[in-house]
Amino acid sequence: MIAWGDTLRSGGRKPELAERLTKIPAYLFAELDAMKNEKIKEGVDVIDFGVGDPDLPTPKPIVEVMKRAVEKVENQKYPSYEGMESFREAASRFYKRRKGVKISPDDIIALIGSKEGIAHLPLAYVDRGSVVLCPDPGYPVYPSCTVLAGGKPYFMMLKKENGFLPDIDAIPEDIAKKAKIMFLNYPNNPTAAVASKEFIKQAVDFCIDNGIVLAHDAAYSEITFGVKAESFLSYGYENVIEFNSLSKTYNMTGWRIGYAAGDPDVVKALLKVKTNIDSGVFQAIQEAGAFAMDECDEWIDRNIAVYENRAERLVSGLKEIGLNAKKPKATFYVWCEIPENYTSMEFARTLLNKAGIVVTPGIGFGEGGEGFVRFALTRDTKTIDRAIERLKDAGICF
Ligand SMILES: *Cc1c(COP(=O)(O)O)cnc(C)c1O
Numbered sequence: 041m042i043a044w045g046d047t048l049r050s051g052g053r054k055p056e057l058a059e060r061l062t063k064i065p066a067y068l069f070a071e072l073d074a075m076k077n078e079k080i081k082e083g084v085d086v087i088d089f090g091v092g093d094p095d096l097p098t099p100k101p102i103v104e105v106m107k108r109a110v111e112k113v114e115n116q117k118y119p120s121y122e123g124m125e126s127f128r129e130a131a132s133r134f135y136k137r138r139k140g141v142k143i144s145p146d147d148i149i150a151l152i153g154s155k156e157g158i159a160h161l162p163l164a165y166v167d168r169g170s171v172v173l174c175p176d177p178g179y180p181v182y183p184s185c186t187v188l189a190g191g192k193p194y195f196m197m198l199k200k201e202n203g204f205l206p207d208i209d210a211i212p213e214d215i216a217k218k219a220k221i222m223f224l225n226y227p228n229n230p231t232a233a234v235a236s237k238e239f240i241k242q243a244v245d246f247c248i249d250n251g252i253v254l255a256h257d258a259a260y261s262e263i264t265f266g267v268k269a270e271s272f273l274s275y276g277y278e279n280v281i282e283f284n285s286l287s288k289t290y291n292m293t294g295w296r297i298g299y300a301a302g303d304p305d306v307v308k309a310l311l312k313v314k315t316n317i318d319s320g321v322f323q324a325i326q327e328a329g330a331f332a333m334d335e336c337d338e339w340i341d342r343n344i345a346v347y348e349n350r351a352e353r354l355v356s357g358l359k360e361i362g363l364n365a366k367k368p369k370a371t372f373y374v375w376c377e378i379p380e381n382y383t384s385m386e387f388a389r390t391l392l393n394k395a396g397i398v399v400t401p402g403i404g405f406g407e408g409g410e411g412f413v414r415f416a417l418t419r420d421t422k423t424i425d426r427a428i429e430r431l432k433d434a435g436i437c438f
Contacts, residue, residue, distance in 0.1 A: 064184050069404055072388060076398050087427045088398040089415040092229065094291040094372070096346065099339040102290060105331040109324035119320035122311055123150025123299065127321075130330035131284070131299050138262070138337075139271040147304050149311050150321045150329075154259055154285035154298035155181055157310060158223075160317065161255055161281070162189035164309040165220040173215075173222040175206060177230055177402060177409030179257065182223040194219065197408045200377070204233035208246050216250045225257040227269050227370030230405050230414040234267055234369045237275070244276035253306055256282045259298075262289045262340050264370040265348045273302055281306045288372070289340060290332045297321060297329045347372045350417040350424055357428030358415075362438035372417040375402075379438045384413050394434040397427050 069090075079086050109115055122128070128145035135141045151157040162172060162185050172186040176195035183193035194215050196206035206224075224243060226235035247254040256272040261284060273282050285298035300307055351367050354374055358365035365376045376399075378387045384401035391397040391413075400416070402409030419427075 060188055060190065063187050069400070072385075072392070072398070072401070075389065075392055079392060079396060084396045086392075086396050086398060087419065087423055087430070089417075089419060089427070090398045090400045091418050092373070092416050093293050093418060094288065094343075095418045095420070096291045096343065098291050098295070099332070099336055102292070102328050102332045102336065106324055106328040109327040112324070115323040115327070117323075119150075119323045119326065121149075121315045121320050123148070123321060124323060124326045124330070127326040127330045128299070130333040131301065134333040135271065135273070135301065139274065141271045141274045143273065143301050147307055148299055148301040149307055149314075150326055151283070151298040151300055151314075152318060152321055153287060153296040154257065154283040154300075156296075156318070157283055157298065157300045157314075158182070158255065158257060159185040159188075160313045161253070161310055162186050162191055162221060163313045164306075165253055166191035167220075169218070170220045171215055171218040173206075173211065173219050173252070175223065175225060175228075176407060177405030177412075178223070179225060179229055180405065183406075186221075191220070195406060195408070198228070198231055198233070199408070203236070204228055204231035205235060205239045208242055211246075216246075216252075219250065219252050221253045221255050222247055223255050223257065224272075225259070227260040227264060229260065229371055230373055230400070230402070230409065230412075231375045232368030232371045232373050234264065234269055237270065240270065240272055240275045244272065244280060247279050248276065252279065253303075254280045256280065258282050259285045259288055260371040263344060263347060263372060265344065265351070265368065267369050269370055277303055279303055279306065281310070286329050286332055289343075290336060291343070292329075292332070295325055295328070297325050347417050350419070350421055353421050353424045354415060354417065354428075357424065357431075360428070361431050361436055374415040374417065375412050376415060377412055380411075384410055387413055391431070391436070394436055395427070395430045397430065 127150055128148040131148050132143050132145045135143050158181055166189040168190040170191040171194045172191050173196055174182040174193045175198050186193045198204040261269045272280055281300050281302040283300050287293040355365045355367045363376055384403045388399050388401040391399055400414040402412035
């Protein structure tokens with residue numbers, strides 16, 4: 041018998057990491073994660089508002105379609121790169137019905153979750169030194185995929201006084217010249233803001249004038265409370281690509297299914313990158329996804345009602361302890377301003393130590409997130425009530 045420990049070499053020369061990887065900032069939540077795990081070990085019943093992953097299950101009928109689709113031999117083969125025609129047609133119908141936008145199924149491609157498409161887009165447009173406009177605070181994937189492609193993020197600040205919309209007029213001319221992509225995300229994670237029509241028009245015009253791809257991340261497009269989140273594609277098709285996802289809409293984060301739609305040149309460029317990296321989305325998942333988009337509108341309404349109820353409970357509780365919390369217009373997040381004498385990290389640490397409650401410090405979404413923490417509404421109302429009780433019992437009041 042071979043004793044592996046004796047035969048395997050070790051202690052040799054280590055390969056050096058690529059510069060691009062070392063430039064991606066360290067995981068900011070590592071410290072908080074460690075503290076959370078420590079509390080759990082101590083036996084504290086930690087209430088976690090940090091997770092942006094729905095707690096509710098995928099609607100049963102979608103799971104049933106999936107079960108049948110797995111059995112089909114044709115679904116066990118390599119899928120097409122662009123996605124099944126039936127899936128792309130369902131996405132087209134979904135846009136028509138829910139957003140009032142006509143999109144040809146030819147201008148839609150399936151994605152292995154929208155994150156996959158977002159992360160691969162810069163490979164199609166970014167050269168060394170190219171600039172990508174990224175919102176701050178924002179989804180950390182935008183700057184990191186920019187860096188992986190050799191580009192430089194330029195951060196557009198989302199300020200409360202501007203309704204968490206970036207000031208497009210403030211983008212310097214030389215930056216606009218070097219910019220290849222502008223990432224935007226409305227309804228917005230983490231600020232829960234919704235974009236106005238005027239803003240969308242301004243962003244579309246700016247990108248067309250400057251030869252920039254406007255990449256709109258619409259992951260929360262359906263989770264809105266009494267307002268409509270408009271598709272950016274209803275204001276411009278040229279240069280615009282919109283990413284959509286079934287993850288948040290139908291509680292399907294684990295399934296990995298989304299799609300991109302818009303300017304055929306941009307969609308084709310992304311597809312060319314993807315053709316060289318992945319081999320499409322498992323067809324059974326596409327079948328289930330097409331069914332979801334065609335048949336599950338009432339499940340979206342149920343989801344909205346659940347999140348709205350939770351948002352109201354949490355916000356009124358946070359107000360009772362003296363925080364300036366506002367009910368979100370959309371998404372399943374409460375973006376809560378914190379008192380001035382705390383950093384967002386200190387504030388998160390205090391809630392964890394004194395009340396066993398986990399929130400995400402705003403700084404984790406970029407410097408522009410300082411002064412806020414994010415509560416994810418992925419816990420039921422009982423748990424929310426319990427969290428508020430605990431904050432009161434711990435004497436936390438601002
Ligand atoms: C959850 C989320 C996504 C990713 O969704 P997937 O389709 O599951 O990859 C994209 N953007 C934002 C802002 C998100 O919060």
